[in-house]
């Protein structure tokens with residue numbers, strides 16, 4: 235984004251509203267920002283305000299680095315906001331909605347199931363989170379079946395993103411990981427499990443690594459308002475977009491990602507023997 239003199243949060247909002255890709259999900263319109271984030275109109279307005287606040291803050295001294303960027307609770311106040319995460323002990327259950335895979339068909343569904351399972355296993359080895367695939371609900375015809383925290387489904391976004399996710403504080407009806415048919419392309423170029431690792435990083439509350447000020451020019455200038463750095467800048471982070479000649483198409487969880495994730499969720503639960 236260029237530095238536009240005289241821009242206000244209101245004019246930035248209008249520009250983003252007019253210029254950002256619109257995506258309709260179940261009849262609701264969203265604007266795509268940062269490649270794979272879908273915001274409704276009110277969220278886009280707050281996003282524009284955050285970007286403007288960031289631009290003003292850029293003039294001031296910069297905070298020293300961190301590898302993962304966690305979300306903080308803005309409602310608690312801009313200063314000292316608490317980190318947003320899932321409640322301790324909450325099992326992040328999900329279903330992969332088979333009937334939504336209209337383009338990918340059975341093969342696309344199988345790919346989504348397998349990639350999600352491997353990506354969730356990688357996060358479980360990284361920090362203290364637990365996912366559970368409720369495969370018995372995959373055949374549900376409902377887009378929001380009862381009994382799972384979130385769903386994974388196909389959505390034809392015309393290649394606007396490979397996949398898209400949600401953040402822990404998004405409304406419950408927005409808790410869906412969307413898979414665009416471009417995900418199935420043999421020449422995708424990105425590691426498919428890596429794409430899911432990245433999206434599940436958002437689900438856990440981690441923002442894009444490249445929003446940090448250390449990221450090279452050529453990476454999108456994004457909003458760091460309401461985020462907290464958890465370690466040193468890591469150009470190979472799972473949460474880094476492939477931009478500015480850095481980032482990785484493998485989208486692996488790095489050692490620095492691990493340190494950052496454990497600051498939010500603690501060590502992997504598999505490290506413990508729990509006593510009741």
Ligand SMILES: [Zn+2]
Nearest residue numbers: 270432436442
């Ligand atoms: Zn992302």
